Amino acid sequence: MGNTIDLKPSDLEGDESLTEERKLRYVNVDGGKRCPFCGSSVVMCSYEKGQFVGDQGRLHLEIPSDCLTCKKEWIDFFTLTDVREAPDHIEGD
Numbered sequence: 080m081g082n083t084i085d086l087k088p089s090d091l092e093g094d095e096s097l098t099e100e101r102k103l104r105y106v107n108v109d110g111g112k113r114c115p116f117c118g119s120s121v122v123m124c125s126y127e128k129g130q131f132v133g134d135q136g137r138l139h140l141e142i143p144s145d146c147l148t149c150k151k152e153w154i155d156f157f158t159l160t161d162v163r164e165a166p167d168h169i170e171g172d
């Protein structure tokens with residue numbers, strides 16, 4: 080809250096490195112829905128290729144993603160943060 084990251088579109092052009100600013104924006108502002116390199120919303124997250132990495136307590140799920148606009152590829156890290164009891168009957172689609 081109140082911790083916005085002021086990154087102008089011009090900051091996303093030219094330099095292709097994944098800076099800390101871009102990581103923070105990707106995770107906290109864009110929620111993984113925009114390319115961390117060019118800002119395009121045409122990104123593919125390959126959930127079916129996800130792999131669990133690490134040990135108990137420090138386990139994370141690595142999922143490869145790529146941008147259909149700039150063709151960059153990256154890995155999303157997902158961590159287990161909570162659990163809740165499932166309802167007795169989970170309704171199907």
Ligand SMILES: [Zn+2]
Nearest residue numbers: 114117146149
């Ligand atoms: Zn891109």
